[in-house]
Amino acid sequence: MSTEWVDVCGADGIDVDDVIRFDHGTRTLAVYRLGKDRYCATDGRCTHAGVHLADGFVNNGIIECPKHNGRFDICSGAAQGVPVTVNLRTYPVRVEQGRVLVEIPADPK
Amino acid sequence: MSTAVRDYSIIGPESQRAKDAGLVSADWYRCEVPRETMKALMKRRNGPAVRDTIIWLVLLGVSGWLAYLSWGTWWMIPAFLVYGTLYGSVSDSRWHEFGHGTASNSKWFTTVVYHFASFLDFREAESWRWSHVRHHSDTIIVGSDPEIAVPRPTSWIAHLAEFFAIRSVWAESKKIGYNIVGKVSPTVRDYMPESSYRRSIWTGRVYALIIAGVVAWCIAIQSVMPAMFIGLPTMYGRWLLVVYGLTQHAGLAENVLDHRLNTRTVRMNVVNRFLYSNMNYHIEHHMFPTVPYYSLPALHEAVKNDMPSVYPGIAAAYREIIPALRRQMKDPTYFIDRSMHNATSGSAS
Numbered sequence: 001m002s003t004e005w006v007d008v009c010g011a012d013g014i015d016v017d018d019v020i021r022f023d024h025g026t027r028t029l030a031v032y033r034l035g036k037d038r039y040c041a042t043d044g045r046c047t048h049a050g051v052h053l054a055d056g057f058v059n060n061g062i063i064e065c066p067k068h069n070g071r072f073d074i075c076s077g078a079a080q081g082v083p084v085t086v087n088l089r090t091y092p093v094r095v096e097q098g099r100v101l102v103e104i105p106a107d108p109k
Numbered sequence: 110m111s112t113a114v115r116d117y118s119i120i121g122p123e124s125q126r127a128k129d130a131g132l133v134s135a136d137w138y139r140c141e142v143p144r145e146t147m148k149a150l151m152k153r154r155n156g157p158a159v160r161d162t163i164i165w166l167v168l169l170g171v172s173g174w175l176a177y178l179s180w181g182t183w184w185m186i187p188a189f190l191v192y193g194t195l196y197g198s199v200s201d202s203r204w205h206e207f208g209h210g211t212a213s214n215s216k217w218f219t220t221v222v223y224h225f226a227s228f229l230d231f232r233e234a235e236s237w238r239w240s241h242v243r244h245h246s247d248t249i250i251v252g253s254d255p256e257i258a259v260p261r262p263t264s265w266i267a268h269l270a271e272f273f274a275i276r277s278v279w280a281e282s283k284k285i286g287y288n289i290v291g292k293v294s295p296t297v298r299d300y301m302p303e304s305s306y307r308r309s310i311w312t313g314r315v316y317a318l319i320i321a322g323v324v325a326w327c328i329a330i331q332s333v334m335p336a337m338f339i340g341l342p343t344m345y346g347r348w349l350l351v352v353y354g355l356t357q358h359a360g361l362a363e364n365v366l367d368h369r370l371n372t373r374t375v376r377m378n379v380v381n382r383f384l385y386s387n388m389n390y391h392i393e394h395h396m397f398p399t400v401p402y403y404s405l406p407a408l409h410e411a412v413k414n415d416m417p418s419v420y421p422g423i424a425a426a427y428r429e430i431i432p433a434l435r436r437q438m439k440d441p442t443y444f445i446d447r448s449m450h451n452a453t454s455g456s457a458s
Binding site for chain 1: 134144147148151153209210211214235238239242245246302304305397398399
């Protein structure tokens with residue numbers, strides 16, 4: 001499957017220990033900044049009820065869903081217990097020239 | 110006017126009706142709160158949770174000790190009333206808060222308090238996590254919410270019985286009965302995935318074993334005393350849970366997608382707020398369940414302009430609830446209309 005590196009925002013476009021929503025094609029992602037220099041990206045909707053994680057709470061490397069408190073490890077996408085049982089998909093992230101880029105599979109034509 | 114009993118089962122015909130009406134896992138109204146404000150409100154602190162848990166446990170221990178010392182005297186009545194209330198009622202909001210996992214940053218502390226409070230409250234810990242998730246997804250949606258405490262038409266006998274937890278203990282005992290034989294009840298299967306069955310079954314069995322042990326202890330010493338300390342307080346100490354709990358949703362609208370219409374926020378004094386873990390801010394809690402209980406007063410301040418008027422106290426809430434429940438005895442379609450004066454600034458989640 002072909003992928004593309006997509007420009008999300010400036011490196012300071014995400015607050016430290018916070019998350020933003022990023023829509024690209026048919027996908028919704030959640031892009032995180034952990035500490036000063038670490039960025040991660042996951043699918044943007046909770047695997048439990050499809051709620052946008054960007055409204056959730058980033059706490060010690062965990063994203064907590066705003067609707068049912070489902071928790072995922074941000075870097076691995078691993079579900080952390082009730083009510084989430086399915087892991088989040090994660091995406092490679094890099095920072096280049098002050099921009100946050102995410103590698104996303106290209107949408108099928 | 111029909112007073113036919115409505116089917117509140119989540120595995121009955123109302124379940125499909127709720128789905129067909131788009132009321133299941135739907136988008137709910139949420140007040141607008143700036144992200145920076147929400148981030149501050151969602152922050153977890155160990156201090157309040159540890160402090161409040163220690164105070165609760167010390168009060169439980171001291172009242173239990175006094176109850177033990179007063180056994181056989183008239184003083185045992187107030188002593189057990191206090192002990193039972195701390196055991197059977199105050200445990201409820203602890204079960205709830207630690208179940209959401211928002212009270213503290215410590216996972217083990219959260220887990221330990223959750224399981225301890227769940228047992229005191231006689232709620233099998235695993236299945237109740239899932240039940241409460243459903244309650245948050247589909248709050249007071251008939252046919253989907255398994256936690257509707259005030260079905261219509263009103264049954265005063267059922268409410269009076271609940272002051273002694275008769276209905277809820279019976280329902281939980283049936284669930285645990287399934288667990289004992291290695292099964293999960295059909296209702297629980299509707300909201301709990303198979304991956305949790307094993308844990309649920311074993312939790313139910315542990316509860317049954319503890320209760321059986323207490324009964325055996327009572328028989329062995331020919332006294333009800335052990336059960337007065339373990340098990341029975343869930344029932345004789347339940348009254349305050351009902352007093353608080355009925356204020357949450359009783360008499361309000363069913364099948365709406367706006368917590369401001371089916372939930373109450375009630376002003377309470379500092380003692381009640383401690384005993385109830387600030388759950389009097391119930392609209393705020395439902396709308397933003399990631400905010401820990403100790404930040405709910407601040408959340409209330411942040412959203413109060415987009416909320417219906419606050420009830421000034423428990424008595425004020427009951428001045429509305431009791432007439433409404435009386436009316437719902439004869440007219441199950443009646444509800445208290447909390448339509449907003451200005452519901453324009455929020456968004457669907």
